[in-house]
Amino acid sequence: MTEDRQRPRRPRDVKAALLTLAWLACIAVIVFVPGVFAMLAGLDVAAVAATTAFTALCVLMAAWLVNLR
Numbered sequence: 001m002t003e004d005r006q007r008p009r010r011p012r013d014v015k016a017a018l019l020t021l022a023w024l025a026c027i028a029v030i031v032f033v034p035g036v037f038a039m040l041a042g043l044d045v046a047a048v049a050a051t052t053a054f055t056a057l058c059v060l061m062a063a064w065l066v067n068l069r
C-alpha cells in the first residue's frame with residue numbers, strides 16, 4: 001500500500017504565504033484604523049460603522065480595479 005504523503009513546503013511557498021499574510025494585515029489596518037480614529041474622536045457608533053464600511057468599500061473597489069488590469 002502506498003501512503004499519501006504531503007510534499008514538504010518549499011521556502012518559496014512559505015515566503016509566498018508570509019507575503020500574503022502581510023498584505024492581508026495591511027488591508028485590515030487600512031480598513032479598521034479610520035474607524036478607530038473616529039471612535040477616539042468621540043463619534044457615535046453609526047458614524048464609526050459608516051466610516052469603516054466606506055473604507056472597506058474603497059478597498060474592495062481598488063481590488064476590483066487591480067483585477068481588471
